[in-house]
Amino acid sequence: MSDxxxxxxxxxxxxxxxLVGVYRFKTDTFSHSSFSSQLLxxxxxxxxSALWHYAIVLILLAHFIAFLIPPLWGVIYGGATVAFExxxxxxxxxGFLALGWLMMRRFSSRRVFVVTSRMDWxxxxxxxxxxxxxxxxxxxxxxxGQWFVSSTAPWLWSLATLNPQADYVSAMPFLVQLHFLVGFxxxxxxxxxxxxxxxxxxxxxxxxxxxxxxxxxAPRPGLGAARSVPExxxxxxxxx
Amino acid sequence: xxxxxxxxxxxHLDKCIGCHTCSIACKNIWTDRQGxxxxxxxxxxxxxxxxxxxxWEDQEKYKGGWERDSRGRLKLKLQGRAGALTNIFYNPSLPxxxxxxxxxxxxxxxxxxxxxxxxxxTARAVSLVTGDFMDTLExxxxxxxxxxxxxxxxxxDPNILKALTENEQQAVRTLEQTVFFYLPRICNHCLxxxxxxxxPTGAIYKRGEDGIVLISQNRCRAWRMCVSGCPYxxxxxxxxxxxxxxxILCYPRLxxxxxxACFHSCVGRIRYIGMVLYDxxxxxxxxxxxxxxxxxxxxALIMDPFDPxxxxxxxRNGVGDSVVAAAQVSPVYKFVKTWGLALPLHPEFRTxxxxxxxxxxxxxxxxxxxxxxxxxxxxxxxPADETGPNLNTVDQARLPLSYMASLFTAGNLEQMRKVFHKxxxxxxYMRQEQVGDQKEEEVEEALRRAEFTSEDCLRVFELTxxxxxxxxxxxxxxxxxxxxxxxxxxxxxYSRKAAGGFGFRDAPARxx
Ligand code: SF4
Ligand code: SF4
Numbered sequence: 011m012s013d014x015x016x017x018x019x020x021x022x023x024x025x026x027x028x029l030v031g032v033y034r035f036k037t038d039t040f041s042h043s044s045f046s047s048q049l050l051x052x053x054x055x056x057x058x059s060a061l062w063h064y065a066i067v068l069i070l071l072a073h074f075i076a077f078l079i080p081p082l083w084g085v086i087y088g089g090a091t092v093a094f095e096x097x098x099x100x101x102x103x104x105g106f107l108a109l110g111w112l113m114m115r116r117f118s119s120r121r122v123f124v125v126t127s128r129m130d131w132x133x134x135x136x137x138x139x140x141x142x143x144x145x146x147x148x149x150x151x152x153x154x155g156q157w158f159v160s161s162t163a164p165w166l167w168s169l170a171t172l173n174p175q176a177d178y179v180s181a182m183p184f185l186v187q188l189h190f191l192v193g194f195x196x197x198x199x200x201x202x203x204x205x206x207x208x209x210x211x212x213x214x215x216x217x218x219x220x221x222x223x224x225x226x227x228a229p230r231p232g233l234g235a236a237r238s239v240p241e242x243x244x245x246x247x248x249x250x
Numbered sequence: 251x252x253x254x255x256x257x258x259x260x261x262h263l264d265k266c267i268g269c270h271t272c273s274i275a276c277k278n279i280w281t282d283r284q285g286x287x288x289x290x291x292x293x294x295x296x297x298x299x300x301x302x303x304x305x306w307e308d309q310e311k312y313k314g315g316w317e318r319d320s321r322g323r324l325k326l327k328l329q330g331r332a333g334a335l336t337n338i339f340y341n342p343s344l345p346x347x348x349x350x351x352x353x354x355x356x357x358x359x360x361x362x363x364x365x366x367x368x369x370x371x372t373a374r375a376v377s378l379v380t381g382d383f384m385d386t387l388e389x390x391x392x393x394x395x396x397x398x399x400x401x402x403x404x405x406x407d408p409n410i411l412k413a414l415t416e417n418e419q420q421a422v423r424t425l426e427q428t429v430f431f432y433l434p435r436i437c438n439h440c441l442x443x444x445x446x447x448x449x450p451t452g453a454i455y456k457r458g459e460d461g462i463v464l465i466s467q468n469r470c471r472a473w474r475m476c477v478s479g480c481p482y483x484x485x486x487x488x489x490x491x492x493x494x495x496x497x498i499l500c501y502p503r504l505x506x507x508x509x510x511a512c513f514h515s516c517v518g519r520i521r522y523i524g525m526v527l528y529d530x531x532x533x534x535x536x537x538x539x540x541x542x543x544x545x546x547x548x549x550a551l552i553m554d555p556f557d558p559x560x561x562x563x564x565x566r567n568g569v570g571d572s573v574v575a576a577a578q579v580s581p582v583y584k585f586v587k588t589w590g591l592a593l594p595l596h597p598e599f600r601t602x603x604x605x606x607x608x609x610x611x612x613x614x615x616x617x618x619x620x621x622x623x624x625x626x627x628x629x630x631x632x633p634a635d636e637t638g639p640n641l642n643t644v645d646q647a648r649l650p651l652s653y654m655a656s657l658f659t660a661g662n663l664e665q666m667r668k669v670f671h672k673x674x675x676x677x678x679y680m681r682q683e684q685v686g687d688q689k690e691e692e693v694e695e696a697l698r699r700a701e702f703t704s705e706d707c708l709r710v711f712e713l714t715x716x717x718x719x720x721x722x723x724x725x726x727x728x729x730x731x732x733x734x735x736x737x738x739x740x741x742x743x744y745s746r747k748a749a750g751g752f753g754f755r756d757a758p759a760r761x762x
Contacts, residue, residue: 039468041761043492046472050379050489052346063339120380121347125489129762204762210471212338212450216331220447225458225568 015191016176020169023198030201031209044207050121058112065105069144072098076155077163087155094155099148106141113138129203136196143189151183162190252530253553253563255573256441256461256604257499257523257725258582259513260592261434262714263610264673265520268432270294270392272512272521276436279511280498284759285490287353287378290391291497292512294434298407298422298653299394301433303349306483307408307596313343314481315444315599316537324538324600326448328478334450343478347489351389353378379489398430399423413656422649429648431610433657434520436512437484437497438595438603439463441528441551442537445496448479453494459568460525461604462499467758470494481599491760509723519717524580524724525573526604527553527564537600542662544597551602552587555580572726579724581713582606589702589710591672598660608714609654609666611673612647641678641688642696644670668700675700676714679707 035042048055076083087094113134116126148154165178179190200206276292295301309315313328329337356373364371375384394403404410405423414422421427439456443463446454453469454476456462465476465485472492476485485496500510508514513521528551536547553560555577564574577583585592585608592606644667645651655666675696682688697704713721 038761040491040493040758043470043472045492045760046474046487047489048341048344048474049347049477049487052344056340060340120382124380127760127762202762206762207471210451211335212452212471212473213335214452215334215450218452220326221442222446222452222455223458224455 012176012180012187015187016165016179017169017174019191019194019198021174023194026198027200031206034201034206042206042210043204044210045125045204047122047125050125051115051119054111054115054119058108058115061104062108062112065101065108069098069101069105072155076158077166080159080163083155083159091153091155095148095153098154099145102141102145102148106138106145109134109138109141129199133196133199133203133205136192136199140189140192140196143185143192147185147189151186251559251563253527253560253567253569254461254530255459255525255564255569255577256528257439257504258461258526258552258580258586259436259439259605260522260582260585260608261605262520262522262585262608263431263433264608265518265714266294266432266434266610267518268294268296268396269517271515271517272434273391275511275515276497279500281495283490284378285488286486286495288347288350289486289488289495291484291486291495292434292436294392294432296392296395296397296403296430297433297657298404298410298430298649299397299400300403300406300408301394302391303345303483304389305406305408306345309481309599311343312345312481312483313478314483315479315601316442316447317600318538322538324442324534326444326479327481328444328448328475334448334473334475338450338473338475341474341478344474345477345483347379348389351391351393352384354384354387354390357383396430399425399428404430409653409656413652413661414650418650418652427648429612431612431649433595433607434512435482435484435595436605437463437480437499438482438601438605439497439499441530441533441548441602441604442600444479444481444599444601445476445485448475449473450475454485457501460501460504462501462504463496464498464501465494465496467491467493467495481596481601482603491758493758504725505727507725507727509725513723519722522581522585522713522717522722524582525577525726526580526583526586527555527560527569527574527577529553529563533602537602541598541660542665544600544660545593545658545662545665548594548597548602549586549590552583554587555583570726576724576726581717581722581724584709584713589672589706591669591710593658593665593669595657596660597658607658608673609658609669611670611677612649641681642674642692644674671696672700672702672710675702676707676710679704680711 048059076087116122116130116134151157161178161182165175168175168178179187196205272292273290273294277290281287281289281291290302293302301307306312306314309327315327316324317327319325328334328343354375354377357376358373360371361373375387376382377384394400397403399422401423405419410419410422422429439462441461443454443456445465446456446463449465449470450473451469451471453466453471455464455466457464470493472487472494474487474494476494476496477483477487479485480496485494487494500508500512503510503514509521509523513523532547532551536544536551539547555561555574561574582592586606592608594603594606597603647670651663651666651670652661654670655661655663658669659665675693678688678693678696679702682690682693697707702710
């Protein structure tokens with residue numbers, strides 16, 4: 011059983027996320043949007059959206075650093091362990107409350123309610139559950155910043171290097187395993203929901219030129235031309 | 251010099267009758283879909299008035315357009331680059347649906363299906379967003395239509411609040427002084443567009459060939475910064491598809507040599523469209539001019555289409571012969587450059603809008619006063635004398651010059667007065683020609699002041715009052731075939747059949 015959840019599910023989830031994600035982007039670029047509802051409801055959104063996004067970004071960042079760059083994690087976490095744990099606990103609570111607030115907003119504002127799809131409800135419920143689990147795990151099994159590095163991180167690495175070893179985590183408490191389960195479920199849902207918006211965070215705005223000019227065909231070098239020349243035209247050019 | 255071509259426009263406000271035909275033509279073609287009901291890519295506002303969305307000109311609220319920092323560099327009023335990323339979860343300056351209005355239809359079915367009863371059945375309003383009944387309708391398209399002297403609308407026009415003295419504001423609200431005109435607005439297809447600059451993704455772009463500003467529906471991710479970045483509030487967020495949309499200047503029509511639908515259908519024939527050649531190298535410099543120099547700096551970007559150097563520059567950039575030829579007979583060039591009659595709307599937003607307005611010389615209104623029929627009642631303190639109406643009343647207009655200057659010259663009164671002097675000259679000259687009741691020396695003085703010859707007056711009159719369809723709309727087909735073939739081997743003209751179009755092969759609806 012634990013192999014299904016700790017080995018099978020992660021592989022299926024990541025495969026779905028990548029394969030379906032790429033397929034969806036290739037075949038249905040139009041559907042990629044964050045579907046902001048700010049135009050419809052502005053007041054309740056502020057506390058919910060800003061707090062939720064900042065909290066979850068920091069939390070995910072901590073997870074990823076601890077998994078991907080353990081030495082760096084050692085330095086920042088080791089330096090201020092207690093403060094870090096406390097901060098993490100507060101963040102997860104803030105994230106949970108903000109998300110709850112957002113969910114309440116979707117119920118209470120008619121305008122937002124009608125633009126909420128079934129998948130939105132599924133995703134937001136799972137996220138809420140995941141935040142609650144994360145908070146409870148952090149609360150009941152202290153010093154997660156430490157045991158994560160020696161148990162969860164090696165397990166994830168074993169998965170990433172195609173040498174899956176569930177033993178690292180199979181003896182962990184139920185709450186923790188449930189947190190894993192929901193996490194990978196969310197990854198599996200990523201390509202089927204509006205979660206796709208998170209890979210489009212426009213970091214390149216920091217350096218892109220303000221103005222964009224596109225020519226159907228650049229008349230001379232240095233002027234940007236439209237990037238997508240339809241396939242059939244490219245082929246014709248090659249053959250003639 | 252980096253010479254490019256731009257489809258540019260002139261609206262002659264003296265001719266607009268406020269019929270909204272333009273708005274309807276546009277709506278029927280482009281924004282009659284779920285999520286776009288509230289959008290009016292073309293809208294016609296009554297001025298003075300609060301406009302659509304409410305008080306859109308108030309950039310302290312909406313933060314659209316550009317401003318200069320202490321070192322004279324341009325920056326978006328909305329936010330810096332890092333600010334865009336930190337505000338992405340919540341845009342503090344976004345207008346909400348209530349700043350526009352909640353779109354609705356009526357429950358017409360009830361008129362037929364209602365059970366028999368004592369009362370007439372009614373068709374209640376139904377929200378097009380939620381589908382719920384709406385009991386009170388508090389705002390709608392053109393809610394302030396024709397409410398020129400209104401305490402609610404006219405009095406809260408940002409230009410009135412900003413540019414007029416207390417007394418002048420009082421006068422605008424006085425019933426006997428009521429005055430208004432119409433301001434049709436579409437996207438200005440700016441040279442320095444705020445919408446393009448504000449989009450974090452870079453989904454918005456200006457077309458090199460004709461300067462039309464478009465939003466890639468495939469690249470838009472609903473970060474909605476363009477809605478704020480455009481000071482004219484001419485990008486709109488489609489709440490149903492999660493994509494921003496804006497006026498596309500009917501490019502499918504333009505590409506085949508037809509004017510956009512709002513131009514084509516305009517009942518007052520106030521609209522002119524034509525090509526201009528401009529120097530793209532000067533854009534930033536022009537947008538950084540001081541307030542009172544902005545209009546001249548922008549006009550200086552528009553080049554003489556007969557200048558051989560300009561033509562050579564255009565050729566270097568691949569501007570086709572037919573485009574240059576069109577630029578040489580452009581009605582826009584005449585109004586903006588040759589005659590200096592047309593001005594950009596709110597140049598102080600610094601986006602260099604390429605839609606220009608001939609300001610309204612507000613009407614000669616007749617009224618009975620002391621039992622006398624006076625044709626100059628529209629112009630206070632300008633008594634008619636036996637020789638006919640006194641048309642020479644720029645500084646006594648009911649709407650103070652400062653109001654017009656706040657709209658069209660960033661507050662530069664001199665520049666505004668000059669345009670009106672030209673319009674007065676044309677009006678007096680033509681009145682003298684056709685009715686002959688003006689004083690000869692006054693007409694001459696008016697011409698001198700306007701720096702117009704009688705020939706100029708005639709030409710302006712002709713293009714204002716008698717232009718044909720072909721004179722108002724000078725758009726060459728966009729040379730699409732040429733642009734695609736160019737120096738490359740010839741293409742089978744059918745190769746793009748069913749592959750191009752508007753770019754959608756799936757319904758543009760929400761799927762996830
Ligand atoms: S008027 Fe049009 S081109 Fe100019 S900033 Fe607004 S949307 Fe962009
Ligand atoms: S159709 Fe022409 S005259 Fe009528 S409101 Fe529009 S711009 Fe004015």
